[in-house]
Amino acid sequence: MDVSRFEGTSDEALVSSYVGGDGRAFDAIVDRYERRVYAVALRMTGNPDDARDVTQDVFISALRSLKRFRGDSQLSTWLHRVAVNASLDLGRKRSRRKTSPLDEVHETADPSPGPDEHAEAAIRAAEVQRALAELSDEHRAVLVLHDLQQLGYPEIAEALGVPVGTIKSRIHRARAEMARKLGHLRPREPEGSEGPLTP
Amino acid sequence: MMDAHVRDLLSAYLDDELASDERAQVDAHLPSCADCSSLFEGLRATLAEMRALPEPEPRGADSIALRAAIARARSRPARMWGALGALGGAAAVVVAFVAFSGTPATDSPFEAALAPENSMAASTLDYDQASARALLDGYSLQGETGPAIHGAQEDATLGRGKAADEAIAWSAVLTRCEKTILEGTTDRYDRINSFAARYEGTPALFLIYSVGDPADRRELWVMSESCDVLLFEQARA
Numbered sequence: 001m002d003v004s005r006f007e008g009t010s011d012e013a014l015v016s017s018y019v020g021g022d023g024r025a026f027d028a029i030v031d032r033y034e035r036r037v038y039a040v041a042l043r044m045t046g047n048p049d050d051a052r053d054v055t056q057d058v059f060i061s062a063l064r065s066l067k068r069f070r071g072d073s074q075l076s077t078w079l080h081r082v083a084v085n086a087s088l089d090l091g092r093k094r095s096r097r098k099t100s101p102l103d104e105v106h107e108t109a110d111p112s113p114g115p116d117e118h119a120e121a122a123i124r125a126a127e128v129q130r131a132l133a134e135l136s137d138e139h140r141a142v143l144v145l146h147d148l149q150q151l152g153y154p155e156i157a158e159a160l161g162v163p164v165g166t167i168k169s170r171i172h173r174a175r176a177e178m179a180r181k182l183g184h185l186r187p188r189e190p191e192g193s194e195g196p197l198t199p
Numbered sequence: 200m201m202d203a204h205v206r207d208l209l210s211a212y213l214d215d216e217l218a219s220d221e222r223a224q225v226d227a228h229l230p231s232c233a234d235c236s237s238l239f240e241g242l243r244a245t246l247a248e249m250r251a252l253p254e255p256e257p258r259g260a261d262s263i264a265l266r267a268a269i270a271r272a273r274s275r276p277a278r279m280w281g282a283l284g285a286l287g288g289a290a291a292v293v294v295a296f297v298a299f300s301g302t303p304a305t306d307s308p309f310e311a312a313l314a315p316e317n318s319m320a321a322s323t324l325d326y327d328q329a330s331a332r333a334l335l336d337g338y339s340l341q342g343e344t345g346p347a348i349h350g351a352q353e354d355a356t357l358g359r360g361k362a363a364d365e366a367i368a369w370s371a372v373l374t375r376c377e378k379t380i381l382e383g384t385t386d387r388y389d390r391i392n393s394f395a396a397r398y399e400g401t402p403a404l405f406l407i408y409s410v411g412d413p414a415d416r417r418e419l420w421v422m423s424e425s426c427d428v429l430l431f432e433q434a435r436a
Contacts, residue, residue: 023273034257034265042255052261053433056268060431063272093336093434121251128248146214147249153216172210176238178245185241 003028011075019067026066029075030059036076036149037083043144044087046133054086061086073158080149081159084141091137131181139174146171205232209239213246271380272428325397326421328430331405335419335432338391338407369395376404376426387412398429 006014006028014032017025034055041054061082069078132140145151145159153171157164179185205228211217212225229236257265326334373393381388392407398421406420410433421430 026269026273030266030269034262035254038257038261039255043252048258048261049435051255052257052264053435055257055261056265057431057433059265059269060272060428063269064427064429089332124248125252128252143249147246148252153211153214168211168216169207171214172207175210175242175245178249179241182245182248184244184248185238 003031015066015069015075019069026063029062029066033076033079034059037079040080040083040144040149041087043129043132043148044084044140045090046129050087050090054083054090057086057090058082074155077151077155077159080145080151080155081161084145084159088137088141128182131178134181135174135177138170139177142167142171143174143178205229205235206238209235210242213239213242267384268431271382271384272431325400326403326405327399328432331398331419331421331430332432334405335407335417335434338417338434372424373404373406376420376422377406379426380406380408380420386410387414388418389414391417401429403429 003024006017006025009017009028011029011032014025014029018029037058038051038055041051041058042048045051045054058079062079069075073081132143135143141160142156145156146153151159153164153167157167160167162170176185180187205225208217208221208225212222217225229239324330377390387410389409390406391409392405394405396403396405398405401423404420404422404424406422408418408420410416410418416433416435418434419430419432420428423429
């Protein structure tokens, strides 16, 4: 399906075209955003089968909802919001499958350093993914959107429907918790002592 | 001595999300504060590890399945009288409501089904995504268990006059819309239930399937009379 004529077209124009009846514009939206939606879904759910299902849910939902898209928010923000929510919904419906270190998420690290470094990087990536899976839904969502999807604080705030100030503190707490899990910060000191963090 | 205020700004500082005056404050404070500096370093290292995660790539089969699912959801209704053989031999054809006791002046079988005079109409409920999702979750993969549909019965009046015509029209809509779902999939679809209800105010066809052989998921399709997909939900075993 040839959507090359849409290269360079803005998201806004793509949505308009689709709403105006050009089905190919929707195909272009899928091509443009499939990887991003899948990435959010995979890092939120922790396993590829769930990520696949979430990705389908997101775009089929978009098929319907885009016709009513008021353009208040960007398409990108909207897709990120739906991807996060769909991932969380899926997780709530059934207990999230535990990620096992080398199985669920097939991390492919850069092979050029050599076989040992490759294995090490893949193992570490799986550890990071597992630590991410242990975070609360809220904490995981903000780190995925900021660190991995490169959204700024205002866009994350809009995607998640909370004030920017909330995003600021949530990211701080989430990242600190990840840091403790990954060994970049000491485990939390008991209440009242002078650790680097307060709750 | 750690400055509590600066400490709380360190992630935003790392992410370059501070206003210039706050950024200046942190710039001034960090060099002289070992605790803040080590916290900052811990946060920085964590961000670096997150950024080092490889970019996930959808599996080839997933990309294909995505486009197939979209195509099914979009395809225009084909000929009205699709071959019933497309449903698969063992399809459980449960027409969840049929008896039209009254006949309101409308051509739409959906509206007829939902008219208040038809006490046998499948559902007077107006669903939204959350309640539709809950509906799907109420069905077990073993098949027919699920929420009771008000007054759902085989139509005893089939074959008699206008009620029969409307039942046939309803059946045609169901068949037509179902065909758009089944086209282009090789998965086994067994219809567990179907009924009319409103979806966000719009009269709609609700179709619930057990999918796979062996069955590994359930799907709910909510479709308008012209077979547009209003909602698609799936639940794995």
